[in-house]
Amino acid sequence: MSNAWMVVATREIVVRALNKGFLIGLAVTVAMIGGLIGFTSFMEGRTQSFEVAVVAGDESAVTALESAAADAASDDRQIELSMLPVDDASAAEAALDDETADAWLSSGAASGTDSWTLSGWREPDPDLTQLIGTTVRDQVLADRAADAGTSMNALTAGSEVETERLDGNPVDPQVVLVAGFVLAFLFFTGAVGSGAMIAGSVIEEKQSRLVEIIATAVPLRQLLAGKIIGSSVIALGQNLLLAGVGLIGVSFTDLSAILPAMTATMLWFVVFFTVGFVAMAALYAVAGSLASRTEDLQYTTSPLMMLLMGVYVVTFSADGTFERVLSYIPPASIVSMPVRVLNGDALWWEPLVSLLILVVATLGAVLLSERAYRGALMQTGGRVSWKTAMAAERGTTLGA
Structure with missing residues (x-):
């Protein structure tokens, strides 16, 4: 055959x-x-929502949180921030304890120091930490640039680093x-x-x-x-x-x-x-x-x-x-x-x-x-x- x-x-x-x-x-x-x-597609397209507590009178934290929310929306980071006003630090801790809030942002002005704190009942979400950290840094630098009679654009001009892959x-x-x-x-x-x-x-x-x-x-x-x-x-x-x-x-x-x-x-x-x-x-x-x-x-x-x-x-x-x-x-x-x-x-x-x-x-x-x-x-x-x-x-x- x-x-x-x-x-x-x-x-x-x-x-x-x-x-x-x-x-x-x-x-x-x-x-x-x-x-x-x-x-994987679901996780990539999922929008994370965070409720951040801010103590009444902490205007610096309010401003930072509003800026962070605007940055997240403009950069399409798939993060939504909302503010939860509370009366004092005890109320903020209670909100974290009962999971009403995901984090609590406190500015240096509120604590009488130069440091900022993002608190969570557990470790704050890394994406939230990065977003707020970047916003706070830019806000502090902008304030200090204004005090020095200059601007953020002038201070950061020429500091951008572009990436390039030579193999194409x-x-x-x-x-x-x-x-x-x-x-x-x-x-x-x-x-x-x-x-x-x-x-x-x-x-x-x-x-x-x-x-x-x-x-x-x-x-x-x-x-x-x-x-x-x-x-x-x-x-x-x-x-x-x-x-x-x-x-x-x-x-x-x-x-x-x-x-x-x-x-x-x-x-x-x-x-x-x-x-x-x-x-x-x-x-x-x-x-x-x-x-x-x-x-x-x-x-x-x-x-x-x-x-x-x-x-x-x-x-x-x-x-x-x-x-x-x-x-x-x-x-x-x-x-x-x-x-x-x-x-x-x-x-x-x-x-x-x-x-x-x-x-x-x-x-x-x-x-x-x-x-x-x-x-x-x-x-x-x-x-x-x-x-x-x-x-x-x-x-x-x-x-x-």
Whole structure:
């Protein structure tokens, strides 16, 4: 059968697509991504309201609070301030105690000192503290400038510091860090989940002796090719779905401005993952063939699990020269190179060179795995080592 691999691939796709565990897990992951993006968008768009107590007669505090409220409205800080007049300090403390007020602003004039105090029953909100602190500082400086016969504009002229990023990349480093984590997570879950399904499928057929019947009609090389292609289609489809959900969600957040850069990064990741997963699928198929029982899979797949876990941990936290090196070393390049593209750190030709290296490494892994797979698949009675599998396949070839 010249197209036997297509039959095997179709079967793998159908079985996986109809697997309830896979579908439930995929639905849960999509819901988690959507929920996380929705929560982030809600928090970014949420307006915080604060009730600030001011003691009667503390005109400096009243002025500062009114200025802070105006600044918050003009700067679109999503903070609303309202004033709660109280009779004295005891009333202000009582308002904080019963949570009628979120904070109490007291000026230096009211306390007979040069210091200002923003009190809270607990630690005052950081955003509120920053807003009022900036307003009070500007107000004090303006008063002292007036006393000196000058103005705030004259005192602060030329003191503004503008920021400039010379590489021209608009993506914030924190966004790059989060993107690195997301890509590493997609790679890890896609490779481990689909890889485990391949290994499980192989050992199931081997343990039930079904593979001996299949081998009479389907060459082992085509059987392996069908399993790799079928599982790769499922893994690619899963990551395309998750990436699509993520990008659509990002379009509704403040990060929508960098959506073109993130889309390009995701496309590079899909290309790298598609190539790299073929090698992972082949190696997982060998891991399944090396086992004789389902219980053996934990032993035969553990080296792959350690490799993937290492890639997951290292890639999303890598930086600088280390990240550049990783972007050329498979399988870490599957994550590191797309992250570098997002960061604006990669020249136009670097992803192409890295992808070529990954293609060569994948071809090598597939050829090596194919030999081990053919040598181990028909062996039963215990776990088979790579050395034994390679020797058995070599002997079969020579005998033929």
